[in-house]
Amino acid sequence: MNGHEAEVAAEIRRLAREQGSRQAPFGDEEELAAQLDSLQLLALVTAVEDRYRIVLTPDDAAGTRSLADLARLVVRRVEAEGRGEGT
Amino acid sequence: MAHDPRIAAVVRVLPEHWYDQETLLAALTSYWARKHHNPERLAELHRAVGVKGRNLALPLEAYPGLDGLQKSNDAWIGAATSLGEAAVRKALGQAGLAPADVGHFYSVTSTGLSVPSLEARIANRLGMPHELRRTPIFGLGCAAGAGGTARAADALRAFPGDAAVMLSVELCSLTLQRDDGSIANAVASGLFGDGAAAVVLCGAGRPGPGPRVLATRSVLWRDTEWVMGWDFVDTGFRVVLSGRVPEVIRGNVAADVDAFLGAHGLARRDVRHWVAHTGGPKVLSAFGEALALPEEALARSRRSLAEVGNLSSASVLFVLGDLLDSGEAREGDYGLLAAMGPGFGAELLLLRW
Numbered sequence: 001m002n003g004h005e006a007e008v009a010a011e012i013r014r015l016a017r018e019q020g021s022r023q024a025p026f027g028d029e030e031e032l033a034a035q036l037d038s039l040q041l042l043a044l045v046t047a048v049e050d051r052y053r054i055v056l057t058p059d060d061a062a063g064t065r066s067l068a069d070l071a072r073l074v075v076r077r078v079e080a081e082g083r084g085e086g087t
Numbered sequence: 088m089a090h091d092p093r094i095a096a097v098v099r100v101l102p103e104h105w106y107d108q109e110t111l112l113a114a115l116t117s118y119w120a121r122k123h124h125n126p127e128r129l130a131e132l133h134r135a136v137g138v139k140g141r142n143l144a145l146p147l148e149a150y151p152g153l154d155g156l157q158k159s160n161d162a163w164i165g166a167a168t169s170l171g172e173a174a175v176r177k178a179l180g181q182a183g184l185a186p187a188d189v190g191h192f193y194s195v196t197s198t199g200l201s202v203p204s205l206e207a208r209i210a211n212r213l214g215m216p217h218e219l220r221r222t223p224i225f226g227l228g229c230a231a232g233a234g235g236t237a238r239a240a241d242a243l244r245a246f247p248g249d250a251a252v253m254l255s256v257e258l259c260s261l262t263l264q265r266d267d268g269s270i271a272n273a274v275a276s277g278l279f280g281d282g283a284a285a286v287v288l289c290g291a292g293r294p295g296p297g298p299r300v301l302a303t304r305s306v307l308w309r310d311t312e313w314v315m316g317w318d319f320v321d322t323g324f325r326v327v328l329s330g331r332v333p334e335v336i337r338g339n340v341a342a343d344v345d346a347f348l349g350a351h352g353l354a355r356r357d358v359r360h361w362v363a364h365t366g367g368p369k370v371l372s373a374f375g376e377a378l379a380l381p382e383e384a385l386a387r388s389r390r391s392l393a394e395v396g397n398l399s400s401a402s403v404l405f406v407l408g409d410l411l412d413s414g415e416a417r418e419g420d421y422g423l424l425a426a427m428g429p430g431f432g433a434e435l436l437l438l439r440w
Contacts, residue, residue, distance in 0.1 A: 019270055019271070019329075019330050037333070039132075039274070039330065042131055042135060043270040043273075043330055045128065046123065046129075046132065046273065047270055049123075049124045049125045049128060050122070050123055050124050050268065053124050055124065055125045055127075056125075
């Protein structure tokens, strides 16, 4: 991850903690679905979408396994929105 | 045995305004379009809780006008008193008692504030005795239906000639914070519904039909205050609901249930009827997995959740009422009634038919 992606990853960790879905911080490469149940994962995705004003699609979910994947996806999507290529 | 109080009647009452989940979602989405960037997630969260529809204290069009704690709480007092009165009146009738026979009146809620408390207002409407012992309980949350019934049963051991009423009224819809864009609020708004349940208990000196309460137990799980509760804000009750509720239940409930049953020479296999609080799909799964229960043991709880949502403290009494009305329980059967709530902790009752 680059610096911006690492920043986003830290923010996603904070959102996960804020929802109380987990006490221990996630490792960058830990598989999210193994750490969170389906409802917790859905809650985290909702929080990420609200925080970054983006929409994540089922196609996105297919390529997103770890926290680092999610952070990279968020950065790509935020940049696309900034260029007017919004979803 | 000869001193055990019994449950003489359980009556469930729902407010008349029923809406399916999609209608409720559409109404909430209009509030939250600004808060949630992707409204489709709200729909997904609402579908994930496995509830088909809910009854509301007021017609849907009345909610936009409730723009503060005073209006929503005034609405709560009016609706809770009417609903509670209907439940108590019917429960006393089923138990073959008159309002004048009631010696103890417990009222439990965590969704509205009323002083004088609800049981005083209803005692006046029904003409209950001058020397009625009243106990309002606020704050046990979802555990209060079990907790209040347990406290009433405990009291009847000291007053075996008496009869007690335990009333739960929860109008969760009137606590909704429309400006709260949290995920906890999104989940809660899809899960919780409105309803009331009244239980009539009789001391051992008033024999009759109905399961006996052999024993009660309360447990408080240390350092779990963060799991669930309310933050009180200027607009009312803001929900605190951790995504880790199932984990906390999974980690605690089996040891306490086993200790409780063991103290009475019983084990899980001796329990024929599991009357479990319908917290949500994950809470029920956690409860069932922790106790290694077969799927059908919680079928009644799952059905109630799907049909009316989580009614907070009234939920476990809806499940109990359904079991009593089904006639499935046979003489000699054991039942365990369990509900978990803020503290965090559990209230347990051992029943025998």
